[in-house]
Amino acid sequence: MNDNTRFQEFLGGMRAISPLIAAVIPIGLVFGAVAATKGLSPVEAGLMSALVFAGGSQFVAMDIWTYPASWTGVGFAALLVNIRHVLMSASLGTRMGGFHQPAPYLSMLFLADEIWAMAEFRAKVAKLTPAWFAGLVAPFYLAWVFSGFAGAALGAFLGDPVVLGLDFAFPAVFIVLVMGFWKGPETGAVLLASGAAAVATQHFIPGVWYIAAGAVAGLAAAMITGKTRDVEVTP
Amino acid sequence: MTVDLATLVAILSMAAATVITRLSGLVLIRHVSLEGSRRKVIESIPPAVLMAVVAPTAFATGIAETMACAVTAFAALRLPMLVSVALGVASVAILRALGL
Numbered sequence: 022m023n024d025n026t027r028f029q030e031f032l033g034g035m036r037a038i039s040p041l042i043a044a045v046i047p048i049g050l051v052f053g054a055v056a057a058t059k060g061l062s063p064v065e066a067g068l069m070s071a072l073v074f075a076g077g078s079q080f081v082a083m084d085i086w087t088y089p090a091s092w093t094g095v096g097f098a099a100l101l102v103n104i105r106h107v108l109m110s111a112s113l114g115t116r117m118g119g120f121h122q123p124a125p126y127l128s129m130l131f132l133a134d135e136i137w138a139m140a141e142f143r144a145k146v147a148k149l150t151p152a153w154f155a156g157l158v159a160p161f162y163l164a165w166v167f168s169g170f171a172g173a174a175l176g177a178f179l180g181d182p183v184v185l186g187l188d189f190a191f192p193a194v195f196i197v198l199v200m201g202f203w204k205g206p207e208t209g210a211v212l213l214a215s216g217a218a219a220v221a222t223q224h225f226i227p228g229v230w231y232i233a234a235g236a237v238a239g240l241a242a243a244m245i246t247g248k249t250r251d252v253e254v255t256p
Numbered sequence: 257m258t259v260d261l262a263t264l265v266a267i268l269s270m271a272a273a274t275v276i277t278r279l280s281g282l283v284l285i286r287h288v289s290l291e292g293s294r295r296k297v298i299e300s301i302p303p304a305v306l307m308a309v310v311a312p313t314a315f316a317t318g319i320a321e322t323m324a325c326a327v328t329a330f331a332a333l334r335l336p337m338l339v340s341v342a343l344g345v346a347s348v349a350i351l352r353a354l355g356l
């Protein structure tokens with residue numbers, strides 16, 4: 022692949038991620054504003070966004086933030102919230118046939134829900150390349166870090182995100198992505214199991230166990246429907 | 257514009273946790289073969305994870321959120337992502353303003 026096609030691939034990745042950047046900037050601003058209310062400086066908020074780069078766990082960390090900060094508490098919370106990354110990285114790893122070491126590992130350090138989802142989508146229609154993946158990552162990463170910094174610096178000047186409905190941007194993006202992964206009744210079984218288990222777990226167990234519970238239930242459903250299908254085709 | 261030591265350590269601890277989760281899936285697939293039915297299960301990871309993340313918002317937060325999720329889902333059948341997301345955000349803001 023020459024430099025020109027590589028650049029075209031990079032631009033293609035940027036185009037694919039652009040709507041998600043519009044969705045993530047308000048979320049980053051809200052994160053920064055929340056961090057400021059917990060006593061984090063703009064530099065600290067930006068540093069967290071740059072080094073952790075995982076919105077869900079950053080919001081959970083702000084929820085349980087203490088002064089001085091407890092590294093065990095927020096570290097464990099981050100592990101729990103991001104346990105879904107194990108599944109996501111296993112799945113995306115199978116799509117990285119065109120990557121040479123150490124590109125898969127470097128790329129995976131920038132795994133985020135939105136980036137992962139766009140990359141999985143891309144892999145369904147074309148070969149996933151490192152340049153295309155980098156096109157997803159670079160603008161999204163910068164947007165997340167700078168919006169977190171700006172949110173902490175602007176703090177109280179921002180309006181209430183809940184009144185504006187901006188807190189809904191993230192779930193809305195996920196719903197659009199879920200609709201795109203529909204493949205038939207098996208997907209329905211996976212979604213039903215995952216959704217039911219997540220809601221039930223969230224109702225009875227505090228914290229973020231619901232994500233892991235829903236994911237495992239969805240996979241179990243996939244295993245069961247896969248098994249019955251095997252039985253049907255075997256005489 | 258200072259960085260508190262305890263805060264820095266907490267951030268590094270979170271960063272370490274996310275690096276572990278991000279890389280371990282990749283390490284896992286190097287040691288486990290992915291043929292036949294396992295392949296099918298791997299392919300169902302995306303919808304299973306995405307659904308688990310949004311389900312509490314979609315079904316257990318409030319009427320405004322549930323209705324806005326339905327609007328977003330219907331919009332996604334026909335419209336581009338950004339338009340669907342904008343419609344979802346607008347409907348949740350309107351429904352909340354109506355007191356739902």
